[in-house]
Amino acid sequence: MEYRLTLDYALSAGRLAPWIAALRRGEASGLSCDHCGKVRFPPTRCCECGSRHARWVTLPGTATIVERSDGGDLSLALARFDGAESLATVRLQDIKSATDRGYLAAVADGPPALVLVPKPKDETP
Numbered sequence: 001m002e003y004r005l006t007l008d009y010a011l012s013a014g015r016l017a018p019w020i021a022a023l024r025r026g027e028a029s030g031l032s033c034d035h036c037g038k039v040r041f042p043p044t045r046c047c048e049c050g051s052r053h054a055r056w057v058t059l060p061g062t063a064t065i066v067e068r069s070d071g072g073d074l075s076l077a078l079a080r081f082d083g084a085e086s087l088a089t090v091r092l093q094d095i096k097s098a099t100d101r102g103y104l105a106a107v108a109d110g111p112p113a114l115v116l117v118p119k120p121k122d123e124t125p
């Protein structure tokens, strides 16, 4: 069955502009709650403690893969970025199934995306 769906839309980055700009550079920016100190990555409007007051913090960009799902040409995972309490859904790029660590990759074009790769962005293969 062939199915093609095309949607044209434009979304403002709004309050997520710092997060999206960091993703373009391959950097992880999380929100640290001013009330309880927990760090959310990806950022959410409200902390689990109920506070909406938070500040941006830079995380190392490394993550532990908690659970993964491998398909034919796509691997996805739940991962916890170092320095954050929350889990993030990520795409795995060239990360072998025996590996549980990854580095955030810069995604310069297209919609912002969370992609983990096996090596840091400035390390040669």
Ligand SMILES: [Zn+2]
Residues within 6 Å of the ligand: 033, 034, 035, 036, 037, 038, 047, 048, 049, 050, 051
């Ligand atoms: Zn909180």
